[in-house]
Amino acid sequence: xxxxxxxxxxxxxxxxxxPLWLRLALILTAVAFxxxxxxxxxxxxxxxxxxxxxxxxxxxxQRPEAISAIKLTLLTAFATVxxxxxxxxxxxxxxxxxxxxxxxxxxxxxxxxxxxSPVISxxxxxxxxxxxGWFGEWLSAHDIKxxxxxxxxxxxxxxxxxxxxxxxxxxxMQEMGYEEEExxxxxxxxxxxxxxxxxxxxxxxxxxxxxxxxxxxAMGEFGAVSVVSGHIRGLTNTLPLHIEVSxxxxxxxxxxxxxxxxxxxxxxxxxxxxxxxxxxxAATNTA
Numbered sequence: 001x002x003x004x005x006x007x008x009x010x011x012x013x014x015x016x017x018x019p020l021w022l023r024l025a026l027i028l029t030a031v032a033f034x035x036x037x038x039x040x041x042x043x044x045x046x047x048x049x050x051x052x053x054x055x056x057x058x059x060x061x062q063r064p065e066a067i068s069a070i071k072l073t074l075l076t077a078f079a080t081v082x083x084x085x086x087x088x089x090x091x092x093x094x095x096x097x098x099x100x101x102x103x104x105x106x107x108x109x110x111x112x113x114x115x116x117s118p119v120i121s122x123x124x125x126x127x128x129x130x131x132x133g134w135f136g137e138w139l140s141a142h143d144i145k146x147x148x149x150x151x152x153x154x155x156x157x158x159x160x161x162x163x164x165x166x167x168x169x170x171x172x173m174q175e176m177g178y179e180e181e182e183x184x185x186x187x188x189x190x191x192x193x194x195x196x197x198x199x200x201x202x203x204x205x206x207x208x209x210x211x212x213x214x215x216x217x218a219m220g221e222f223g224a225v226s227v228v229s230g231h232i233r234g235l236t237n238t239l240p241l242h243i244e245v246s247x248x249x250x251x252x253x254x255x256x257x258x259x260x261x262x263x264x265x266x267x268x269x270x271x272x273x274x275x276x277x278x279x280x281x282a283a284t285n286t287a
Contacts, residue, residue, distance in 0.1 A: 045263050048256035060254040061261075068234045069242035069258065072150065076225075076238060077218040080158045084214050085207070088165025096173040107170075110163050122156050122227025129155075148230030153238065156224035161214045168210030169203055176202050205280035212276065216269040220262055 050057050060066060094100075095107060113121065127133050129146040139146060146152045180202075184194045200207075222240040229236040237245060239258055246255035 042263055042267075045256055045259050048252060049260040051256075052253050056253050057257050057260075060251075060257040063254065065234045065237065066242060066254065066258060069237050069239045070261070072153070072237070073219050073239040075150070076154055076157050077215055079154045080161055080218045081211060081215050083158060084162045085165050085211055087162055088167075088169055088210060089207070091166040092169035092173050095170055097178060110166050110170075113160050113163050118156075118160055118221065118223030119227055121159050122224035125152060125156055125159075125224075125228050147228055148232065148236060150236065152228035153225050153236060156228045157218050157221050160221050160224050161217045164214040164217065165207065165210035168206045168213070172203055172206040173199075205276055209273065209276040209280065212269060212272050216265060219265055 126147055128135060130136050180198050181194050184198050220240060225238055226241060229241060231237060231241060243255050243258045
């Protein structure tokens with residue numbers, strides 16, 4: 001910060017006057033929280049997973065119910081992430097490029113999964129598509145099963161994860177503005193050409209960041225999926241549900257072996273998150 005002195009010259013002064021002991025205390029507190037709530041649980045998961053050796057660890061992951069849980073988790077992510085990416089792009093484009101009635105309502109609804117408990121959202125799907133739900137009789141008559149089946153798991157996960165891409169793109173596209181897009185279209189570029197040549201390159205790092213967070217949440221979702229899955233072993237148990245079942249049955253090696261997969265996913269997500277944030281910041285500074 002610069003101030004004007006009596007001799008009309010500018011002098012640099014620091015606006016941060018916190019004493020050294022306070023700065024050290026804050027840093028040590030932050031480090032202690034990270035170690036206690038991040039590093040220690042991660043070390044505990046890995047220690048318990050390999051407590052009986054690598055052979056027991058690998059055997060636990062080779063069980064049919066574990067393989068089924070991994071496959072269902074991947075299927076759920078593969079189904080929900082592309083749909084949420086498409087929704088996020090459409091929602092961000094509509095909110096940042098158009099004025100229409102209900103715009104503020106749409107923005108509020110995008111944040112709804114952040115404020116509603118995942119268990120409540122799962123219960124809503126049960127009330128809609130369950131045997132006694134609003135559409136239950138029609139679904140039963142047409143032999144369509146949603147609750148306690150894979151479609152219900154995908155719907156619940158889709159609801160929980162749909163804000164992530166949109167929430168990353170909306171502020172980014174608002175900051176970007178639309179001058180470049182208008183210039184391209186005034187020169188004869190079509191809408192699709194403008195999107196792929198102008199818009200997408202400018203938002204690609206934010207888009208990838210949102211997709212990354214969406215994928216991590218889709219694979220790790222527990223509350224909503226637990227309500228709609230029915231906990232059918234080998235059929236509707238995703239990886240988080242399989243961990244719970246294994247732990248409750250005192251299969252600690254199996255539970256922590258499966259948990260190590262999600263822990264590994266968390267570490268990879270964290271690394272990619274840092275890389276994408278750096279890329280996005282570099283792109284912003286260059287622009």
